[in-house]
Amino acid sequence: MSILTVDRLTKYFGSRLIIENAFFHMEEKDRVGLVGANGTGKTTLFGLLVGKHLPDGGSVVRAGDLTIGTMEQHVPEDADVTANEWILSAFPDLLALESQMNAVQSEIEHGNTQSALLEKQQQLRETYERDGGLWFRSRAQAALSGLGFTDQQKQLPLSALSGGQRSKLGLARLLVSRAKLLLLDEPTNHLDIVAIRWLEEFLRSYEGGFIVISHDRYFLDRVTEKTLELERGKLTVYNGDYSRYLALKKENRQIVEHHYEQQMKEIHRLEDAVTEMKRWNREKSIKRAESKEKVIEKLRDQLEKPEADIGTIGFSFTPRQTGPNEVLNVQNLSFGFETPLYTDCEFQLRKGERVFLIGPNGCGKTTLLKQLLYQVKGRGSIVYGPGVEVGYYDQTGQQLHPEKTVLDEVWDEYNHLDQTTIRNALAAFLFKGEDVFKQVATCSGGEKARISLLKIMLKGSNLLFLDEPTNHLDIGSREALEEALMQYEGTLFMVSHDRYFINKLADRVLWLTPQGMRIFEGNYDSFLQLLEQTKTVAEKKTIGAGGLDYKSKKEKESRLRKLRTLISKTEEAIEFLENQADTIRQTILQPDIAADYMQVMELTKQLEEIEVQIEDQTLAWTQASEQLEEWEKME
Numbered sequence: 001m002s003i004l005t006v007d008r009l010t011k012y013f014g015s016r017l018i019i020e021n022a023f024f025h026m027e028e029k030d031r032v033g034l035v036g037a038n039g040t041g042k043t044t045l046f047g048l049l050v051g052k053h054l055p056d057g058g059s060v061v062r063a064g065d066l067t068i069g070t071m072e073q074h075v076p077e078d079a080d081v082t083a084n085e086w087i088l089s090a091f092p093d094l095l096a097l098e099s100q101m102n103a104v105q106s107e108i109e110h111g112n113t114q115s116a117l118l119e120k121q122q123q124l125r126e127t128y129e130r131d132g133g134l135w136f137r138s139r140a141q142a143a144l145s146g147l148g149f150t151d152q153q154k155q156l157p158l159s160a161l162s163g164g165q166r167s168k169l170g171l172a173r174l175l176v177s178r179a180k181l182l183l184l185d186e187p188t189n190h191l192d193i194v195a196i197r198w199l200e201e202f203l204r205s206y207e208g209g210f211i212v213i214s215h216d217r218y219f220l221d222r223v224t225e226k227t228l229e230l231e232r233g234k235l236t237v238y239n240g241d242y243s244r245y246l247a248l249k250k251e252n253r254q255i256v257e258h259h260y261e262q263q264m265k266e267i268h269r270l271e272d273a274v275t276e277m278k279r280w281n282r283e284k285s286i287k288r289a290e291s292k293e294k295v296i297e298k299l300r301d302q303l304e305k306p307e308a309d310i311g312t313i314g315f316s317f318t319p320r321q322t323g324p325n326e327v328l329n330v331q332n333l334s335f336g337f338e339t340p341l342y343t344d345c346e347f348q349l350r351k352g353e354r355v356f357l358i359g360p361n362g363c364g365k366t367t368l369l370k371q372l373l374y375q376v377k378g379r380g381s382i383v384y385g386p387g388v389e390v391g392y393y394d395q396t397g398q399q400l401h402p403e404k405t406v407l408d409e410v411w412d413e414y415n416h417l418d419q420t421t422i423r424n425a426l427a428a429f430l431f432k433g434e435d436v437f438k439q440v441a442t443c444s445g446g447e448k449a450r451i452s453l454l455k456i457m458l459k460g461s462n463l464l465f466l467d468e469p470t471n472h473l474d475i476g477s478r479e480a481l482e483e484a485l486m487q488y489e490g491t492l493f494m495v496s497h498d499r500y501f502i503n504k505l506a507d508r509v510l511w512l513t514p515q516g517m518r519i520f521e522g523n524y525d526s527f528l529q530l531l532e533q534t535k536t537v538a539e540k541k542t543i544g545a546g547g548l549d550y551k552s553k554k555e556k557e558s559r560l561r562k563l564r565t566l567i568s569k570t571e572e573a574i575e576f577l578e579n580q581a582d583t584i585r586q587t588i589l590q591p592d593i594a595a596d597y598m599q600v601m602e603l604t605k606q607l608e609e610i611e612v613q614i615e616d617q618t619l620a621w622t623q624a625s626e627q628l629e630e631w632e633k634m635e
Contacts, residue, residue, distance in 0.1 A: 001028050003063040003181060003209065004049065009235075010057030011041070011048060018044050021058070022235035024228060026181065030209040033220040033242060036230035038446055038474040042213045045230065046070065046183045049211075069179030071187065075166040079158040083149060083169050086158060087140045090173045094136050097128045118591070125588075125600070134608060136176070143172040146198035147191065148361060164190035175202060182210035188219055192361040193497050215475050217242050218499035218524075257306045263299060270296050317425075319462035319490040324385035325351045327463055327491045328372070333380035335367055342368060345380070345517040347510055349463070354485075354492040354505045358527075359512035365495045366395070368512065369467055372493075384463075391461030393453055395468040395495075400448060402441035406431055409440050409451055414458050429454045430480050445472040453481060462490040470498045499524045563628040570621040574614060581610045 004026040011018045018041035026032070034042050047053040049060055050068050062068075075086065088095065104121045132139075144154050147168045158166065167190050174182065188196050196219060203210060203223045211228070214220055220227075220242035227238040227245035238245040270292050277289035326348065333345040341364035349355060357365050370376045373392055384390075401409055411422045426436050429450045440448065449472045456464065470478050482504050485492060496502055502509065502524040509520045509527040520527040584607045587593055588600055 001063075002026065003028055003066050005061040006049075006058070007061070008058035009048060009055050009060065011044060011053065012056050013044075017233045019048075019230070019235060020233045024235065024237050026209055026211070028180070028209055029207075030226060031203070031224045032209070032211045032226045032228060033224035033245075034211055034213045034228045034230065035220070035242070035245070035475060037476050038444060040230045041233075042230055043185060045235075046185060046211075046213070049183065063180075066181060067177075067179045068181045068183060069174045069177045070183045071170060071174055071185050075161075075170045075173075076158055077166070082155050082157055083144065083161065083165075084140070084154045086169060087144060087173045087176065088137065090140070090177045091132075091136045094128065094131060094133050097124055097131070097133065100124055101128065132178075134604065134611075139176050140172070143176050143202075144169075146195065146202065147172050148195045168195075171199075175199075178208075180208040182206070182208065182212075184210055184212040184214075186213055186215070188214060188216045191497075193358060193499065194360045196497065196499075215470075215473065215478060216498065216500070217475065217478075218503070221500075253306060256304060260304065260306055263303050267296055267299050267303075270299075317457040317484060317488050318460070320389065320460035321387055321462060323351060323387045323389070323462035323490070326385045327351055327353075327388055328385065328493075329381070329383045330372070331381040333368065333371065333378065333382070335364060335371055335376070335378035342512055342514070343516060345512070347517070347519060349491055349493060351491060352489070353507050355494070355508045355510060356502050356506045356524075357493070357495045357510045357512060358497065358502070358524075363512050363514060365512055366467055369465055369493075369495055373465065388463050389459075389461045391456045391459045391464045393456045393464070393466045393469055395471055400440050400451060402439065404440050405437050406440060406443065406447075406451060407436040410455060410458070413455060417458075425454060425458060428480060428484055430477055446474055446477055449473060450477055450481075457484065457488065464488070464490060464492050464494075466492065466494040466496075468495055468497070470496060470501050560628065563624050566624045567621060567628065570617050570624065573617045574621065577610050577614045577617065581607060581614070584610070 002025050006022055006024050009022040010020050022045075034045070036042050044053060048055055050070060051060070079086070081089075101121065101124050104117060104124065107117060108121065128134075141154075149165075149168070149172075153161075153165065158169075161169065171184075171187055174184075187199060191199065196216070200219060200222045203212075212220070212224065222241075224241050225239075227240060227242060229236045229238065229245065229249070238248045240248060274289045274292050274296070277285040277292070328349040330348070331346050334343040335341045345368065347355075357368065359365055367376060371378045372382060373390065374382075404412070406426065407419075407422065410426065411417070411419070414422065423436065426432075431447075431450070438447075440451065443451070449469075453466075453469060456466075469481060473481065478498070478501060482501060485505060492505070494505075504523075506523040507521075509522070509524065511518045511520065511527065511531070520530050522530070584603050588603050588607075593599055593603070
């Protein structure tokens with residue numbers, strides 16, 4: 001069933017065309033990614049979908065019962081309400097029902113036992129339970145926890161939260177709103193990898209549909225099944241996630257290019273024929289030439305010229321000197337005293353390696369990076385090889401000169417390079433044509449980040465420390481940076497939560513947690529796979545080609561018996577608990593019980609506790625069943 005239809009939608013801002021003749025529709029459970037360079041109009045399209053902006057042509061038709069949730073509602077900076085209280089404000093109907101139920105109960109407790117009032121109490125309770133009154137608080141708590149809020153942070157007033165925490169709180173409130181269509185604008189901003197993975201699982205099981213704007217390509221691949229691309233005012237629909245969209249776009253471009261080449265060949269053939277006919281200078285041949293010129297004119301009118309690729313050009317960033325094979329040796333690195341942020345970190349960097357440091361927010365990634373640069377003092381040994389020259393990109397941004405143009409900002413610092421070299425380097429970071437004459441003050445956050453990154457790379461260092469280099473960059477800029485870094489001949493050590501970026505570049509992944517650092521060879525997907533293997537290796541004894549020995553066979557048989565017994569017991573427990581829950585539900589519906597508010601609340605509390613036990617037993621049953629399957633596979 002269609003919930004939203006966009007038909008010939010057109011929008012201008014002044015004389016600038018933002019969207020022209022856009023067509024698409026949304027079904028109830030569509031998962032859609034909206035991609036395009038910064039400034040192409042993606043957020044404007046969201047504004048058109050919710051009615052914030054009026055179209056200059058075409059229409060947006062919404063289903064009558066459609067509720068749309070957006071991320072535009074800002075969390076107040078100075079409110080005294082807590083994070084918990086703010087997220088619960090997403091349930092005004094349920095909170096109103098609770099207020100009505102309390103008022104009715106108060107009347108009953110003061111002696112009003114009229115049948116009409118008792119019936120109203122029953123109706124309110126049934127509506128409350130039907131609409132999720134028994135679970136909305138736990139749903140809100142789960143969203144806050146999933147997005148990284150600690151129990152202490154949930155109780156903080158909004159005025160005590162950082163900007164990033166308020167953004168996450170706004171996202172949590174939106175996710176639990178149960179809107180039929182979510183419009184998500186960069187929802188992974190301010191989230192670490194753990195929180196992003198939770199968000200992915202939430203969206204994959206979401207009951208409604210959503211459109212998500214994101215520069216996180218890995219995230220798009222995980223949660224979307226359709227892609228809308230907004231480019232040069234044209235909205236194109238592709239069936240598939242981000243990677244599939246790239247493949248389909250490439251195929252479409254090849255088809256257009258091939259058709260263009262064939263059309264041009266035909267036009268040139270006809271032009272040669274016209275030239276030859278006119279050379280004959282006969283009346284009949286001139287008429288034929290005029291006829292063919294009309295054909296040529298028609299072909300040129302119908303000709304679809306391939307649009308220039310919005311990409312990057314090749315440019316090599318070469319270190320001034322190659323440096324040693326052993327670039328950096330770190331031993332027993334720690335920071336913090338009474339409660340250490342991290343302890344006993346050990347790793348080595350070798351020439352030409354691309355190493356990524358990942359971990360949850362607050363685990364100390366940026367601090368560790370600064371410790372390697374001697375900007376903060378901790379404990380441990382940090383030894384650089386001879387001839388190592390370090391360049392550092394700080395995610396907070398280095399000092400730029402707002403009054404300068406982009407070209408002068410770079411060229412003034414590297415005036416030993418000629419203008420052509422500087423212009424080519426700027427083009428590699430997507431500053432082309434007149435873009436190089438923009439004032440730095442007028443540049444976006446992403447453009448300023450690209451300028452800073454370019455200046456770092458032109459420095460000629462053979463070791464680059466990059467702290468979240470893809471923050472503020474759109475997809476085109478991220479791809480430009482990836483291309484530049486893939487050509488870079490030095491050594492890279494990067495902090496990032498961009499999993500697509502990590503997958504494309506990483507030779508090794510260092511995983512930093514409060515419990516220490518672990519080292520994984522390969523990219524992000526390899527890290528996940530190896531991490532999962534290390535979790536289960538203790539339960540999987542591999543004996544070798546000869547199969548399991550006698551002792552191992554006995555251990556396997558014992559383990560299988562225990563798992564089967566556990567599965568049987570959890571099944572019995574689940575059945576017993578479900579019967580208890582059914583009994584309580586029937587009891588609550590009895591008229592004499594329903595009239596007793598305190599007894600109903602006590603029974604409801606018991607029911608909630610039983611439902612939690614059912615969830616725990618179901619989880620235990622699932623884990624035991626998975627382990628049983630793994631042990632049964634062992635030979």
